[in-house]
Amino acid sequence: MIYADHAATTKMSETAKLAMLSAIEENWYNPSSLYTPGQQASGVLMDARVRISRCLGCLPKEIYFTSGGSEADNQAILSAAAIGKRQGKMHIISTAFEHHAVLHTLKKLEKEGFEITLLDVGESGIVDPNQLEKAIRPDTALVTIMYANNEIGTIQPIGEIGAVCRQNGVLFHTDAVQAAGHLPINVKEDQIDMLSLSAHKFNGPKGIGVLYAKTGVFLTNLIEGGEQERGKRAGTENLPAIVGMAAALEEACALQKERSIYVTKLRDQLIAGLKKISGALLNGDEIRRLPGNVNFCFLDTEAEGLLLLLDNKGICASSGSACTSGFLDPSHVLLAIGRDPQTARGSLRLTLDYENTPEEVETIIEAVTDTVRILRGC
Incomplete structure (x- = not known):
């Protein structure tokens, strides 16, 4: 089997597994307990918070543990909306090709009276900071733009977007689920106020994530109960998953540069091979994209x-986000970059990682070429 769907999820690293096992066997106590073993578990929790904060360039107290990227996105957006509403600001800016965790939350806010502006991303799939600046109004409460797109992999000019937001006094949130561990991130340098990430995208465990919230940003609770996470996310912390995430992120950040160089070569090899297929259309900017992301539409x-024929050939791929189901509706991401619905229905997303090989890439190229030929009946 060749696994080429790393944007959907990644295999847990041995480093993360060992860290989790240690927490399961040695630090299984409740971190909120006052007795010594509980306080030792609390220390392990704090250590994980510190390690993650170093990877993002922020303070430990600005890290909040969540169940994943979707929860973090929801809490960030709803918190900014609540802040804006108190200030009489009911306008939010985003893009048409965000993850549904963002778009569905914005739809909810729209029903509550907020006005939503979705920026055009053009054929390249990249936001224009000048267009953003023109869209900002005195009543703009939040800008939420993803760091890198989960389907076509295009990387946004986050530093420029952050600067525009800061200059205009608008909160800036970015969904960095696809970027964390794969791109260098520094929330202070890029003037990011809130950021979401999910561990299973960088070889950590599923069901655990992070919301970074800059000091001074008041978070709205999604879960009420105990005083965990400084009273902003109730529920006993999932310590094994948290330490597994910290270990995976730390390792991914340490090896990010060398892994990126290797995976980018695989990506470019795959793009070059698939481009040779008649009627193949690369989606998104060819250069300014995640190291392992390849997304094509094949006409007819x-x-x-x-996907079914590739699965028969032992290749795991997808047509887009793993968070959408069925194949009847064309991808909203591809429609946002200008693909017509019929063309968008012929999409294929292949996402590579450091465990893939050049030989596997050649096998994928041959398999896709043959599969497209079969489907076209030629």
């Missing part, structure tokens, strides 16, 4: 047939 094909 359907994604469902592509």
Whole structure:
């Protein structure tokens, strides 16, 4: 089997597994307990918070543990909306190709009276900071723009976006679920006020994530109960998952540069090979994209047939986000960059990681070429 769907999830690293096992066997106590073993567990929790904060360039007290990226996105956006509402600001700016955790939350706020502006990302799939600046109004409460797109992999000019937001006194949140561990991130340098990430995208465990919130940003609770996470996220902390995430992120950040160089070469090899197929359309900017992301539309094909035939050949791929189901509706991301619905239905997302090899890439190229030929009946 060749696994080429790392944007959906990644295999847990041995480093993360060992860290989790240690927490399960030695630090299984409740971190909120006052007795010694509980306080030792509390120390392990704080250590994980510190290690993650170093990877993001922020303070430990600005790290809040969540169940994953979707929860973090929801809490960030709803918190900014609540702040804005108290100030009489009911306008939010985002893009049309955000993850549904963002778009569905914005839809909810729209029903509550907020006005939502979705910026155009153009054929390249990259936001223009000048367009953003023109869209900001005196009543803008929040800008929420993803760090890198989960389907086409395009990387946004986050530093420029952060600067525009800071100059205009607007909160800036970024969904960095696809970027964390794969791109260098520094929330202070990029003037990011809130950031979301999810551990299973960088070889950590599923069901655990982080919301970074800059000091001074008052968070709205999604879960009420105890005083965990400084009273902003009730529930006993999942310590094994948290330490596994910290270990995975620390390792990913330490090896990010060398892994990026290797995976980028694989990506470019795959793009070059698939470009040779007649009617192949690369989605998103060819250079300014995540190291392992390759997304094509193949004219006169359907994604469902592509994926099923590739699965028969032992290749795991996808047509887009793993958080959407079915193949009837074309990807909102591809529609946002200008693909027509019929073309968008022939999409294929292949996402590589450091465990893939050049030989596997060649096998994928041959398999996709053959599969497209079969589906076209030629």
